Amino acid sequence: MAKDRSSAGDPSRTLALLWREPGGAPAGGRGPRPGLSVDAVVRAALELADAEGLDAVSMRRVAQQLGVTPMTLYTYVPGKAELLDLMLDTLFQRMPRPVDAGAPWRERVTAVAEANRALHLAHPWVAALPATRPPLGPGLIAKYDHELSAFDGLGLPDLDLDAALAHLLDFVRSTARTALEARAAERDSTMSDADWWEANAPILAKVFDPERFPLATRIGAAAGEAHQGAYSADHAYEFGLRRVLDGFAALIAERAAGE
Missing domain, CATH: 1.10.357.10 (Tetracycline Repressor, domain 2)
Structure with a gap:
């Protein structure tokens, strides 16, 4: 898939999310769900990728993993392309x-x-x-x-x-x-x-x-x-x-x- 590579998402949003700057998450819609965070979304995606491979990682599957709706997930991460960069950078930090x-x-x-x-x-x-x-x-x-x-x-x-x-x-x-x-x-x-x-x-x-x-x-x-x-x-x-x-x-x- 074209998005299964790094830096395939929106550059501004991706960089804001990577450095946790204001404006990294999509604007509008419902507010953040208590107890959920960008880091929690990334951890769930990493667990899926390590267990089943990158093809198993989708916004829907990650949402299921976290027990939320896909629309809730978009409050934190714009899409899979940006999520992939977050996953990689998290591994690099570790x-x-x-x-x-x-x-x-x-x-x-x-x-x-x-x-x-x-x-x-x-x-x-x-x-x-x-x-x-x-x-x-x-x-x-x-x-x-x-x-x-x-x-x-x-x-x-x-x-x-x-x-x-x-x-x-x-x-x-x-x-x-x-x-x-x-x-x-x-x-x-x-x-x-x-x-x-x-x-x-x-x-x-x-x-x-x-x-x-x-x-x-x-x-x-x-x-x-x-x-x-x-x-x-x-x-x-x-x-x-x-x-x-x-x-x-x-x-x-x-x-x-x-x-």
């Missing part, structure tokens, strides 16, 4: 801030990666969202400022700092999405990777002809034995993160040398 300023830079950057991977794996719907227009709320701004501190003091220009963080977060998001897809495949098939490979061993033995495909057979067998399946999300993340860090180290050295 994230741990693990960066230790005194730790080596690789440890600092790794801590940022780990925190974001944990976010995606705990809330799978987040990894599936387009991320080019994140909600500019207090949660995102605090997250951005904190995560940039992992790269601070490395002698990198500001544009490199921004690009390095974006590259790291793109890597984490990509590997998290693949991990979630693997998890979904295992759940839907009711078979682990090891079980699947064992069940299909006879036909796979015919397909993987070592004379026709020597590299695929040798390397595929080695990877399969190591991972007990065709793919290991943890290995892919750990291997990739080391390569990302090595790339940052090369960039730092280049900038220090004036290149």
Whole structure:
């Protein structure tokens, strides 16, 4: 759906809601219901998204969750697009801030990666969202400022700092999405990777002809034995993160040398 991305709602209302400024909720209609709040609406929507996925989140379903009518809900949030930004920013505010300023830079950057991977794996719907227009709320701004501190003091220009963080977060998001897809495949098939490979061993033995495909057979067998399946999300993340860090180290050295 077009609205299942960040920053798809009315910018003024969304920003007012994110920063809890007056005028964030729609004007007119009945007044706020005692005991209900924007935060309560967001919590209910988050529970739905985590339990059933983002497709389950609608103004009607959230209203049912809260025991109110959909029209009552619109007193607090204009629609699903704005609600989605509120949900994301709330998660960003809840994230741990693990960066230790005194730790080596690789440890600092790794801590940022780990925190974001944990976010995606705990809330799978987040990894599936387009991320080019994140909600500019207090949660995102605090997250951005904190995560940039992992790269601070490395002698990198500001544009490199921004690009390095974006590259790291793109890597984490990509590997998290693949991990979630693997998890979904295992759940839907009711078979682990090891079980699947064992069940299909006879036909796979015919397909993987070592004379026709020597590299695929040798390397595929080695990877399969190591991972007990065709793919290991943890290995892919750990291997990739080391390569990302090595790339940052090369960039730092280049900038220090004036290149």
